[in-house]
Amino acid sequence: MHRPDEPVVEFRAARDADRAAVQALVDHDVAGTAYADVVRYFVRLALEGRREESRAIVAVLHDEVAGVALYGAVAGAVGTGRMHFVAVSASARLHGIGVGLCDAALSDMARDGARLVTAELPDDRVIHAGRVLLTRAGFSEVARVADYYRDGVDLVIVARAVDGVSDDTSAGST
Numbered sequence: 001m002h003r004p005d006e007p008v009v010e011f012r013a014a015r016d017a018d019r020a021a022v023q024a025l026v027d028h029d030v031a032g033t034a035y036a037d038v039v040r041y042f043v044r045l046a047l048e049g050r051r052e053e054s055r056a057i058v059a060v061l062h063d064e065v066a067g068v069a070l071y072g073a074v075a076g077a078v079g080t081g082r083m084h085f086v087a088v089s090a091s092a093r094l095h096g097i098g099v100g101l102c103d104a105a106l107s108d109m110a111r112d113g114a115r116l117v118t119a120e121l122p123d124d125r126v127i128h129a130g131r132v133l134l135t136r137a138g139f140s141e142v143a144r145v146a147d148y149y150r151d152g153v154d155l156v157i158v159a160r161a162v163d164g165v166s167d168d169t170s171a172g173s174t
Contacts, residue, residue, distance in 0.1 A: 011104040014056035021065035025087040042070045042084040059097045066092035069101035081109035083119040102137035110162040123154040
């Protein structure tokens, strides 16, 4: 339920006109890290309209793109989706937009038959905020591969069932 003192956030599919804003959000979070190329790859696929494996939902706050979620189906798997990346502008982080983006992506994947959504991420402090966000969105660690990215940086796999995901994520604050 929307409270009068909270701003209204709209969650919608990313459009080509959102490209610069999406890229700026992604660059802010991953530029200069070892993970930037992978995230940019998913941005490119999503904005080119590769619907199955990479999609993008944006959060619009005060007529500005304030966040983006990149996600899609897992190729060759039945009923499984994957969160690729979520970014929220620093000025919008206290409005629940990150969890709202995760919920909107989960709802979209559920409509396409997903029963489980996973995310693979490095256990690296440079993206610790992303891990915290996924935990807040109901994801739990299900596997870990030691020293996967490099010595001391494990691969962490988190997952969440899509049961109980609301279909009403198109507008309102979360």
